[in-house]
Amino acid sequence: MHKLGLFLALMPLILSLNACSGRSRGNTTSKLDTIKSRGKLICGVSGQLPGFSFVKANGEYAGLDVDVCRAIAAAIFDDPKKVEFRNLNAKERFTAVQTGEVDILSRNTTWTISRDTSVGLEFAPVVFYDGQGIMVRKNSNIKKLEDLKGKSICTQTGTTNEQNLADQMRQRGINYKPLVFEDVNTTFTTYEQGRCQAVTSDRSQLVSRRSTLPKPDDHSVLDLVISKEPLAPAVVNGDSKWFDVVKWTIYGLINAEELGVNSQNVTQLANGSNPEIKRLLGTEGDLGKGVGLTNDFVSRIIKHVGNYSEMYDRNLGKNSDLKLERGPNKLWNQGGILYAPPFR
Structure with missing residues (x-):
């Protein structure tokens, strides 16, 4: 069949498909x-x-x-x-x-x-x-990241906090022991029990969770911000x-x-x-x-x-x-x- 004739023969099908496509797009449920x-x-x-x-x-x-x-x-x-x-x-x-x-x-x-x-x-x-921070016990004498050399730090898996901490410590050449948990309650309970010397999260979350500790005044959020957290x-x-x-x-x-x-x-x-x-x-x-x-x-x-x-x-x-x-x-x-x- 001549190309023009083939095109004319298929035209109804083409128009039908386009119409169906348009209806499908129009009926997309938000x-x-x-x-x-x-x-x-x-x-x-x-x-x-x-x-x-x-x-x-x-x-x-x-x-x-x-x-x-x-x-x-x-x-x-x-x-x-x-x-x-x-x-x-x-x-x-x-x-x-x-x-x-x-x-x-x-x-x-x-x-x-x-x-x-x-x-x-x-x-x-x-x-x-927000920005990421670190919470420690006031009697730990930890004031900066370098003071955490060789120490255990609790954080949550699947968060930017875990990655940011690793980046900052690698950049500074500071060896540390990450303790990583899926559950936020487990993360802070482990810190409360003294199994890690510090816990890291968004600063707002640290302030929030500090308020739930048995003795909130025994803990402080360090005066440092190691990331942007919008x-x-x-x-x-x-x-x-x-x-x-x-x-x-x-x-x-x-x-x-x-x-x-x-x-x-x-x-x-x-x-x-x-x-x-x-x-x-x-x-x-x-x-x-x-x-x-x-x-x-x-x-x-x-x-x-x-x-x-x-x-x-x-x-x-x-x-x-x-x-x-x-x-x-x-x-x-x-x-x-x-x-x-x-x-x-």
Whole structure:
């Protein structure tokens, strides 16, 4: 058959295949659609880290990572309680996202290039800028890394902490004995029992876990930072619709603080005269529609959970047991590096 004739004969089939392909792409189900249909968000957390995610005596989850998930549930359902929390250790957390066991990982996880490109994750904006430190007993006379020569150091497997410590010690030519565990509780229990002379983790985690030791004042976090640890939630790669919801929920929390919008004045300001605030809270424009949510989704978040500073203060800052200074987690216009694109 002549080439032109063959092409014309196959044209109906080609058009049919293209149409099917287009329908398939159009019907691709986002995680957001699944969550809405299910009626709740499934959030992977640590569950063992005061300040970030832990279970209180009354059985309720609390912490900054927990509040991030509650903020997302508030954005979607106007109800921060529509979240199911699942405890994950450092080794199993990424698989839980990849397999769809959880919708989001909100578990003091460091954003790195390998995790962003090779593990099938997409990282949302950073919610806590941290750095790795080392905790020792005050009577140990350990003041710097060189004092740890020949000593045992506890850490967790499957974390950047394990790798960072090895890099720093190799760079300085310091021999040490790593004691590596999968479970965070085992890691700190081993340190508490004196089987290792030091324990290393993110500085915020060290402060948090020190508060749970029988005699917290007997321990100190050394005045050194050996790494950058930008902690951020993560979702499965390739779902831009769901990623947008998580991303702009966090940006909404940050922008609300910057604009002075909090849980106490959100209703009043939503009906005020500031056009920037009105766009943020959805009483002007239709920005929420582009995210796949209602236009007032940020208003829902702030009403139920508060802005970023309210979340920080009650979980980690001045209104918490930890009393952590905000440091780099201050807004960009207050000496920190917390920054969010505008709602426009």
